[in-house]
Amino acid sequence: MTAGAPIRYADLVLDDRVHDSVYTDPQIFEEEIDRIFHHGWVFVGHEGEVPEPGDYRSRELGRQPVIFARGDDGVVRVLMNRCTHRGAMVCPYERGNSRFFTCAYHGWTFRNSGGLVGVPHPEQYGDSFDRDALGLRPVPRCDSYRGFVFASLSVDVxxxxxxxxxxxxxxxxxxxxxxxxxxxxxxxxxxxxxxxxxxxxxxxxxxxxxxxxxxxxxxxxxxxxxxxxxxxxxxxxxxxxxxxxxxxxxxxxxxxxxxxxxxxxxxxxxxxxxxxxxxxxxxxxxxxxxxxxxxxxxxxxxxxxxxxxxxxxxxxxxxxxxxxxxxxxxxxxxxxxxxxxxxxxxxxxxxxxxxxxxxxxxxxxxxxxxxxxxxxxxxxxxxxxxxxxxxxxxxxxxxxxxxxxxxxxxxxxxxxxxxxxxxxxxxxxxxxxxxxx
Amino acid sequence: MLDHHGVEQFLYREARLMDTHAYDTWLELWARTAHYWIPCNGDDIDVTRHVSLVNEDRPGLEDRVQRLKSGAHYAQDPPSRLSRVVSNVELDQDSSPDALVVHSTFNLSAHRRRRLDVVAGRVTHRLVLEDGQVRIATKKVVLVDNDDTIMNLTYLV
CATH class of the missing domain: 3.90.380.10 (Naphthalene 1,2-dioxygenase Alpha Subunit; Chain A, domain 1)
Structure with missing residues (x-):
């Protein structure tokens, strides 16, 4: 298979056999990450992992880091693990319990429900600075059934x-x-x-x-x-x-x-x-x-x-x-x-x-x-x-x-x-x- | 029961038996009532509510050895080649004439199919006398990476 050439998937999986490149081709893997894991429903975790307010788990959707957390309001969310300021991961731990996620870089602080509550030395930002619009980004789609929580990075599912x-x-x-x-x-x-x-x-x-x-x-x-x-x-x-x-x-x-x-x-x-x-x-x-x-x-x-x-x-x-x-x-x-x-x-x-x-x-x-x-x-x-x-x-x-x-x-x-x-x-x-x- | 030198010799012997996959002889080191424990996701978990990597009594140990000898436990076919250093042997103050509590550390190189893994941890043995022989009553292995992804831990540690 030539790298970069369009892959003819219909030729790789037949009724009775599958071509080995489905398991070994790096280009196919990249396209899987994009189409399956970055554009479809993916299992994130079970609500039973985060029974208490503040409980969280760090997870990945495909390659994208997310925080699977129960907020102080009791709601389980999936938030992008990325500071809305300069992009640093705000939660470096795999699991824990916290009311806040504080970015190590400049100290921006987010509630466990995502909202931005702390910006050190905000005076340079001026009046148009909209704190409410700068919470941790929720995944575009998130839903659950019987405690099984799924998320999608695409709205279009x-x-x-x-x-x-x-x-x-x-x-x-x-x-x-x-x-x-x-x-x-x-x-x-x-x-x-x-x-x-x-x-x-x-x-x-x-x-x-x-x-x-x-x-x-x-x-x-x-x-x-x-x-x-x-x-x-x-x-x-x-x-x-x-x-x-x-x-x-x-x-x-x-x-x-x-x-x-x-x-x-x-x-x-x-x-x-x-x-x-x-x-x-x-x-x-x-x-x-x-x-x-x-x-x-x-x-x-x-x-x-x-x-x-x-x-x-x-x-x-x-x-x-x-x-x-x-x-x-x-x-x-x-x-x-x-x-x-x-x-x-x-x-x-x-x-x-x-x-x-x-x-x-x-x-x-x-x-x-x-x-x-x-x-x-x-x-x-x-x-x-x-x-x-x-x-x-x-x-x-x-x-x-x-x-x-x-x-x-x-x-x-x-x-x-x-x-x-x-x-x-x-x-x-x-x-x-x-x-x- | 044993002096410090004798304890060291016992641990070195156990290490050699594990390194050389001398499964039956290794099993003979254990007491009739035994517990072999490798915690997971932490060092002092509550085993009634939390999963371990290994949490076996004597029958579980016998099953493990039987599987390893079966010729069909493919994760050890071929077996890993092993070499470990056991050190920092320390007799705990809680030791009594009937039971020695022994701390040690180990550093194990495990080679299999072009991959060389390093496994390291702290071990606590409780040694007792049974029919005049020193036997392992309990063994707890605290791996440094017990909360990380481990590819294959089917050899003896």
Whole structure:
């Protein structure tokens, strides 16, 4: 590919394969940052990370630094992390609690809600100086659903609920309703790791049902020995578990047909201590039907294009750094209003698999680096994503479903990616109902 | 239990076993009831409410060793090549005849696939006697970069 020549995205992602330049071409990466991360909806954080007035997190939208903060007025905002005077970053810390952000350069001081409140020695500015017009700039668009906060650096986007679509909203409802308190607590810290490879490898892998039984067998075999249960059965080619394409590049796993419903609920009800207490709390909070529904469906994975994955006990944020460099931030979630020992158990289970010292996710990252190394071999530049092609089922609402080891997940993510990148359908358009998703 | 020299020799031996991936022999250094802890995002977090990098009791340690020996823990296939210096060994005043509290520091070079990582931190061991042998009851590793992005920490620290 000639540098600078227009990229023909329709030629790079086909129904059954994807060209390796999608993961390795620096020009494509630059255009992704511009079109996907600087012009579309991007996940910024969860309100549960900033529960108290003044709580803040520094984040990036693509390459642009923002402050994700709860103001003294209780409102959660996303503000550009740039002094309106001479441009210095006003918040140099990754997290904290502060009533004000004071620029180190000349001392301009902003409230945690953005307003400019302090300008040292203002007398040289004259009468036309309009302090009210010089607050920290809010992102052009910001919206949230069930505490999940998204922002867009472009005004010209569809409403967030339209970008997410009803099925993703329903998944967020489940994530919230797994707590008797109806909300996630995201105060348990963060596992930060990364790999030498493209960001889409982690997004696609988060809903790749085919790799579990091979790549993660060193982890799950030990789980099986300890529990006496078949821990990988949900991800075999005979599993009744499903993968769904929800439109706009969003993909979910539904493990409930593979026994994550009935059997898991029975185990909760029949185990004295926190499991039974949790079940009872959930039933009294939401009613038995809803409790059983969220428990049945709450074990899945939901990949939300382009940078968020919701997994039963975590939120995963994917941060593209360079075409061959990605950071993965995993926030374990705690449930609200449950027995404390349940949250402790969640954390211990999380630690054993995830994070840079975990026994599972580290093997994912290893494979992303091996893929990146392998893609240097150029005799055949195509990557196959045709597993299960033609076996999908399309529902009335447009959701496309397939067996969990189908590569429908890759086709859905990359199909949307192609439409955004080629301008065929931009992030501004509504979900397209197509079996190619 | 051990004098200062004996404590140093114990820590050096543990370091060599970790450097050479002598997983089973390393596991034998641990007490029957053990706790291995590497905090995350800070040095003194509350593990009941906050995630750690490693927070394992004896069964968790055994799982870790079993995974590393499985031949299918790809993040250590091939294994990292390791060399660490252990220093600043200090017997804490809280030590008793039954349990030694030992502080030390380490600086580890980890090489794998053309990348050389430096890992450094402070360690506190609690050593006890079990069947006449010195064993690790608890080990806490405070990494200098425990709040930063860490690429691969699947070898033993």
């Amino acid at each position: 569809v409403p967030l609920v339209e970008h997410l679509g009803p099925r993703v909203l329903a998944e967020m409802d489940i994530a919230g309703d797994l707590s008797p308190g109806g909300r996630l607590e995201v105060t348990a810290g963060v596992h930060k790791f990364g790999y030498g490879g493209n960001w889409k490898l982690q997004l696609e892998n988060s809903v790749d049902g085919y790799h579990i039984t091979h790549l993660h067998r060193s982890y799950f075999r030990i789980q099986e020995e300890r529990s006496g249960r078949d821990a990988m059965r949900f991800a075999t080619a005979a599993s009744p578990a499903l993968v769904h394409s929800l439109g706009n590049g969003h993909v979910s796993w539904d493990l409930s047909p593979a026994g994550f419903g009935g059997a898991a609920i029975e185990r909760l009800r029949n185990t004295p201590g926190w499991p039974r207490d949790y079940y009872d709390l959930l039933v009294s909070a939401h009613g038995q039907a809803r409790a059983d529904e969220v428990l049945s469906h709450g074990a899945g994975h939901v990949a939300i294009f382009p940078n968020l994955v919701i997994i039963a006990s975590q939120l995963r944020m994917i941060r593209p750094v360079a075409v061959d460099r990605t950071e993965v931030f995993i926030y374990p979630t705690l449930l609200s209003d449950v027995p404390p020992e349940m949250n402790e158990e969640r954390l211990r289970r999380h630690e054993s698999f995830y994070g840079p010292a975990g026994g599972g996710a580290t093997d994912d990252l290893e494979v992303f680096e091996r893929v990146t190394a392998g893609l240097r071999a150029k005799v055949d530049p195509w990557i196959r994503i045709d597993r299960g092609l033609g076996r999908e089922v399309v529902a009335d609402d447009g959701t496309v479903s397939a067996q969990i080891t189908s590569e429908l997940s890759n086709r859905a993510i990359l199909g949307h990616w192609r439409r955004v990148m080629s301008g065929e359908a931009s992030v501004r358009l509504s979900p397209r109902r197509s079996t190619e998703e």
